[in-house]
Amino acid sequence: MDYTFHWRPVFRKLPDLLEAGLVTMEVAVLAMLVGVVLGLALAVMRMSGSRALTWFPVVWIELARNTPALLQLFFFGFGLGAFGIHLAPFLIVLCGLSFNNAGYLAETFRGGFNAVPPTQIRAARSLGMTQTQAYVRIVIPQVLRVVYHPMTNQMVWSVLMSSLAMLVGFRELAGETQFLASKTYRIFEFFLVSAAIYYVIVKVILAGSRLLSWRLFRY
Amino acid sequence: MDATSVFTDFQFSDVGFLLEAAGRTLLISLLAISIGTVFGCLFGWVLSVAKTAGEVTLGLILDVFRSVPLIIQLILFYNFFPIIGFNLSPFAAGTVVLVFYTSALVAAVARGGIDSVSISLRRASRSLGMTYWQDLRYVVCPIGLRAVLPSWAGVALGVLKDSALVSVLGYVELLRASQILITRTQEPFLIITVVGAFYFALSFPISRLSARLERRWQYD
Secondary structure, three states, rough: OOOOOOOHHHHHHHHHHHHHHHHHHHHHHHEEEEEEEHHHHHHHHHHHHOOHHHHHHHHHHHHHHOOOHHHHHHHHHHHOOOOOOOOOOOHHHHHHHHHHHHHHHHHHHHOOOOOOOHHHHHHHHOOOOOOHHHHHHHHHHHHHHHHHHHHHHHHHHHHHHHHHHHOOOOOOHHHHHHHHHHHOOOHHHHHHHHHHHHHHHHHHHHHHHHHHHHOOOOO | OOOOOOOOOOHHHHHHHHHHHHHHHHHHHHHHHHHHHHHHHHHHHHHHHHHHHHHHHHHHHHHHHOOOOOHHHHHHHHOOOOOOOOOOHHHHHHHHHHHHHHHHHHHHHHHHHHHOHHHHHHHHHHHHHOOOOOOOOHHHHHHHHHHHHHHHHHHHHHHHHHHHHHHHHHHOOOHHHHHHHHHHHHHHHHHHHHHHHHHHHHHHHHHHHHHHHHHHEEEE
């Protein structure tokens, strides 16, 4: 083994890497929020039963789940150029990740809503609750319990997928790492530290999710 | 387009190039999924047998592969092998990393499958005179397999799609082929659509099949 590790350049750039880690979290959380909203809309459209409405979510969901996330990013990055739309790197990443998250979450939400039998809504209505009350007090809490764990997983995937941003020129953690590594030629050292930061981010999310679930599901 | 242009249009022969690349995507993912599944089942079994000891050793290592983005793992290992004296081709390095990654994901699935078989059922089989291995083969396997086959199919599909990331090492699979064609033809939309259709054609049948199996086994 005639390779000498040089850690100094990495430690000198550690603040930059940590800052980039924050950018990773930002973009992953944003993509998750947009994904939840779009995913809910897709799930509701798919469950509406009307033929005219169902094809759209079905196409979206199948495309999001059956093609690589990287290809989806490239579509928003380069493919849209054919129509004269040129997005900024941040928007490419946000659109690509949100598209992917929404496709997966729509199926999660559909499963969650299917897990609550419709007789419960009728029972709630016959007890004198309004439709809104029935949803807010009876259906949503049960759905939340079913979808909570898959949503946590999706959040982790959102962070892991955001690393693809380095291939479309956005400097979040992976992109910043590549940028610094190619400037100093300490590729292995930089990516090892970056891997450690990703690991910590994922663990923080999982711990946060567990704390929140204790608070949410006390009964 | 004039004759002196460096760019040429998308031609019919390019479909052959893409098919060849799709073959490479299929090859590397089949290798990763088959070898990774064998290792993953082994690791899953170890995790379910050696509860705490397995968790703090093997479990911790496998957890790293699940918590670090695959693209970082690929670059890291591709640059690590020469340090310890191996010069691996992009294909070999990509396969090794994908096998690690797959086995880490499958281990969690396999462990869940083994744990889904109730302990009283296993005690019953042992008290009927089955050996440990007979119990594993004739009781745990059939029941556990049904419980986790959909999740395993999910992992396999994920690996098939994630194999696109091996393109960063320079292995010319489907995604890399699309980038080469985009550079030559300057028609990104067309090529991304065609390549997307290729991935869809590989992935969609498997996801349908697993959904069907899941439904059928539920009613058995």
